[in-house]
Structures are given as structure tokens and as C-alpha cells.
């Protein structure tokens with residue numbers, strides 16, 4: 001049985017979805033104002049392998065993923081380029097698909113856009129006001145964090161914000177966050193024309209498509225706080241239920257020791273990397289580490305991944321067509337699957353494939369094609385004839 005690291009409990013847990021045949025997953029998608037970089041590639045490739053693996057185990061995975069297409073950064077870029085925010089968002093949604101398709105990331109069951117969920121977000125905000133978990137102060141509707149029981153689903157020991165700042169903002173509590181900001185522009189609402197807060201949008205989109213309780217909620221580690229902590233509290237205030245069974249977060253990609261991100265400026269766009277390395281090599285590079293380890297993006301590590309990929313391709317080409325599995329090949333297949341069973345240890349799984357490849361190339365093993373076909377179907381690394 002598969003074990004997966006749950007951010008909520010801080011340990012690896014056996015994976016048991018609510019329905020024995022179906023897995024409901026929500027993945028936080030990108031804010032669409034720029035091209036995807038290697039940090040995004042990691043998030044979506046890692047999740048793609050989890051999805052492929054669960055599918056190979058027989059689960060029907062329902063994967064819902066959003067595009068955050070309401071954001072000041074989108075407005076900013078639109079103004080700079082003389083476009084409408086919608087045009088900017090639509091362009092970068094297309095670019096997202098272009099990049100992810102090139103990396104062989106399977107498409108979600110459904111993609112949602114925040115802009116299409118505004119009526120649902122408003123309904124949630126109204127409901128929270130009715131329940132007494134939200135209040136109006138100045139030009140915003142806030143969520144009352146303490147009133148709803150406080151944070152603690154994913155993070156503990158938060159330092160409280162500076163109290164004076166809190167008073168000036170009109171918030172009652174230091175951690176209260178905006179559900180709706182009245183700006184005089186944007187979307188019509190009973191509270192006044194304005195824009196929704198970010199956290200509510202994911203609650204609206206996930207619950208509408210997947211129901212009140214999700215099996216897996218995936219995202220980059222930077223989303224744990226405040227985004228996922230706030231989502232969890234909003235959902236619990238609405239339903240009285242724990243929102244997510246397994247919170248799963250992947251680590252960052254580092255570039256020159258810094259977290260790769262759009263806002264930090266330290267980034268390598270996927271399509272620029274793909275001018276120098278194939279998509280299979282980039283995917284091999286990403287999967288050479290466990291999703292919970294930090295990885296440093298460097299030419300040296302990419303070249304290493306390239307050598308590994310070439311070796312696997314050579315061995316697979318030699319093994320192709322030979323479907324019979326000897327005991328030795330079976331042992332390797334078992335090691336491969338048990339690595340993935342252990343919190344998706346893709347690095348370990350690739351080590352198994354590397355060792356197998358060596359032996360195939362030395363002529364010591366035959367009939368291992370089925371393992372290479374797992375590399376294609378589960379790790380999503382296409383084998384090109386070599």
C-alpha cells in the first residue's frame with residue numbers, strides 16, 4: 001500500500017481515499033501573468049507522476065486544477081502592454097498548456113478559472129457573514145480567523161503581526177484576511193464592486209467540482225501558509241468538516257541558492273531550458289530527486305540527467321520487444337514499484353532503472369522491456385530509440 005507524506009501530520013501515512021476506487025484531487029494552478037519556469041515544471045511533473053502512479057494502481061483520479069486569472073500582477077502586465085487583463089490571462093493559459101504538453105504532463109480532468117467562479121465566491125462570502133465568521137471593516141470583508149477557531153491545520157507557532165499595523169488596517173485580529181475587497185471596479189457584488197480574495201477562490205472551485213472533502217490537495221511548498229491554511233479554515237467554517245485528507249506539497253527549485261520564483265526574478269523558463277535539453281532530460285532531472293527535497297538547478301545536474309536518460313534509452317532500445325520477465329527483471333520491477341509506494345521516491349525508482357539498464361547493457365538481463373514501459377507510463381519519461 002502506498003504511503004504519502006501528509007503536511008498536516010508531518011509523517012508518511014498510508015494512502016486511503018474516501019472512495020476505494022476514486023481519488024479526488026485539487027491542485028493549485030498558476031497565476032497567469034508570465035511564462036512557466038522550472039519551479040512550475042517541478043510542481044506539475046511531480047504531481048503528474050503521483051496521478052499516473054495512482055492510475056496504474058487502479059484508481060480513477062479526478063484532478064481539478066485552477067488558473068488564478070484575477071490578480072493585480074495580471075492587471076499590471078496588461079497596463080504595461082496595452083492589453084486587457086483577460087487577454088493577458090488567456091495568453092498565459094495557452095502558454096501554460098504549451099509548456100506542460102511539451103513536458104508530457106497529462107491534462108487535468110477539469111480546469112477552472114477564478115473569474116468564472118465569482119458568483120460562487122460571493123455566495124461563500126455571504127454565507128460566512130451569516131455564520132458570523134466574516135465581518136465588514138472599511139472597504140473590505142474580512143475572515144475572522146480567531147472566531148473560526150484559529151489556524152493550526154498546517155502551521156503552528158505563527159508570530160502575530162504587529163498590533164498597531166493591525167489596528168490601522170481595520171482588522172479585528174492579526175491574521176484576519178480579505179474575502180472581498182471593495183475597489184469600485186471589478187465585479188458587482190452585494191458588498192460593493194470589487195475583487196475577491198485569493199483563498200476563497202480555491203475553496204469555491206474545489207468544492208464545486210469535488211465536494212466538501214478532498215482526498216489530496218497538492219501545491220508548491222510556498223502555498224502552505226497563508227494560502228492553504230486559509231483555505232482549510234474557510235472550508236471548515238462552511239462545512240464543519242476537515243477539508244482535506246492528505247495535504248501534499250513539493251519543495252522548491254533553487255537557482256544560485258535562491259528559490260526560483262516569478263517574483264524573485266531568479267528563474268529559468270521551461271522553454272529556454274528546452275532549447276538546450278530535451279523534455280525527457282528535464283523530466284528525468286526533476287524526477288531524480290524526491291518531491292520533498294530541494295533541488296539546485298544547474299548545468300552540471302542537467303548534464304548528469306542527460307547521461308542517465310541516454311543510458312536508459314539505450315538499454316530500453318535493446319530490451320524493446322522482449323516481453324518475457326525473468327525472476328531478475330521481476331525483482332527490479334518490484335523494487336521500482338516499492339520505491340514509488342514509499343512517498344513517491346522517484347529518485348530511488350530511477351536508481352533502480354539505472355542499475356537495471358547497466359545490467360541490460362552488459363547483457364546480463366533479458367526481457368526487461370516491461371520495466372522500461374513503466375518508465376514511460378508511470379514516470380512519464382518517453383523512451384526515444386537510441
Ligand SMILES: [Zn+2]
Pocket residue numbers: 027028029202227
Ligand atoms: Zn489555491
